[in-house]
């Protein structure tokens with residue numbers, strides 16, 4: 001579910017009112033700009049740009065992150081086109097059609113090939129060009145009023161008492177303000193989702209459950225790269241095989257637990273799939289140990305510098321560019337296995353940070369075990385973890401969407417009778433949401449959700465397990481996961497689209 005700060009609308013209201021006000025003023029002054037005297041080329045452009053921008057804006061409505069920009073363009077250019085249609089001969093049919101066609105093609109690219117940034121990029125450039133040209137046009141109109149230049153003419157221009165110069169000045173201000181507002185057309189980074197979770201939070205099992213979901217519903221495929229060393233510090237094929245998705249699934253089926261990721265392992269998995277025609281990619285980095293305290297720009301820079309010293313063949317810019325990709329890891333595994341032995345910290349830290357920077361959507365895992373221990377140290381751990389996630393959201397910026405995912409829900413509630421997409425399932429999610437809302441740092445995230453899209457999900461990888469919490473008491477006996485029977489994991493996949 002989407003997290004809503006209760007004041008969300010209040011935050012959006014000023015921006016919406018400003019756009020509507022400027023759109024109104026723009027129409028008001030457009031009357032004074034003498035569009036009917038434009039040359040053919042001018043009239044063509046005056047038809048092309050608004051039609052192109054209205055068409056592109058409709059595609060931008062399909063994605064949450066570009067919707068604001070879409071609203072801006074529609075609010076300004078649809079009334080403008082309507083206004084122009086009253087002026088005989090201003091709108092040129094060929095300009096209109098070409099604009100609609102190009103805008104429509106970009107929409108198709110965005111929706112079909114997930115190229116939303118192509119759409120937002122062209123729409124932003126197009127609208128800026130349009131307002132810039134209009135500002136120049138208004139300046140020229142102004143100069144024409146006082147041309148040929150002479151003191152006398154300037155004097156009469158200033159004294160004439162007509163409203164024309166004032167109107168032009170105000171029109172120019174409105175156009176410049178609209179130029180500035182094109183900043184509302186934000187880029188969208190949608191196809192990449194990165195999943196971050198601290199040690200033991202359920203990363204490996206969630207990977208397997210998502211894999212299952214991707215393969216069953218989204219034509220999923222996966223790629224993985226695994227570096228695993230034996231005790232002598234050599235790359236170990238046997239250890240590596242153990243961390244492959246297929247081996248882990250096989251282990252579960254035979255009733256064994258996949259081994260916990262050890263200190264000498266680092267693995268990266270990328271799940272790819274398609275919903276309809278929209279492609280999507282989920283990446284996981286699996287490792288052992290804690291990196292939570294180190295995730296900040298300084299430590300990232302330090303880690304990349306350390307790597308640069310070790311990896312002679314790459315210069316630092318190449319490392320910045322390629323870190324976090326499977327192809328880079330493959331190359332390191334081939335050429336630098338010895339140098340990296342046992343020294344994963346920098347590599348893991350830099351890969352995680354880079355992934356967080358580049359992904360358009362980030363999923364933060366929260367270990368469901370903390371809920372079981374809520375009244376002991378669980379609550380403290382949650383406060384710490386939400387504090388970290390809140391800080392990371394601040395650091396990574398508002399162009400991304402975020403999701404908080406509570407894992408291991410089966411331990412908390414008996415999910416065996418609750419279908420994953422039922423109203424009851426949503427109630428369970430709301431119950432947990434309510435419980436967590438008592439934590440201050442969670443509430444801080446809630447406040448961030450006024451400006452940044454933040455989602456909240458609760459999942460389990462085996463909904464058939466019986467809960468470990470009964471009548472508020474914790475049952476100590478741990479249950480073995482012997483199958484992947486995901487509960488609401490599909491919601492996480494949907495978050496990616």
Ligand SMILES: Nc1nc2c(ncn2[C@@H]2O[C@H](COP(=O)(O)OP(=O)(O)OP(=O)(O)O)[C@@H](O)[C@H]2O)c(=O)[nH]1
Pocket residue numbers: 197198199200201202203204205206260261286287288289407408409410411459460461462465479481
């Ligand atoms: N009951 C239950 N247990 C789970 C679930 N997901 C994970 N676990 C258990 O939680 C423990 C940690 O899960 P992993 O998926 O290995 O977590 P991780 O983040 O990969 O952990 P490390 O690689 O060891 O850092 C395992 O013992 C799992 O059995 C779940 O949905 N339900």
Ligand SMILES: [Mg+2]
Pocket residue numbers: 203204260261286287
């Ligand atoms: Mg793991």
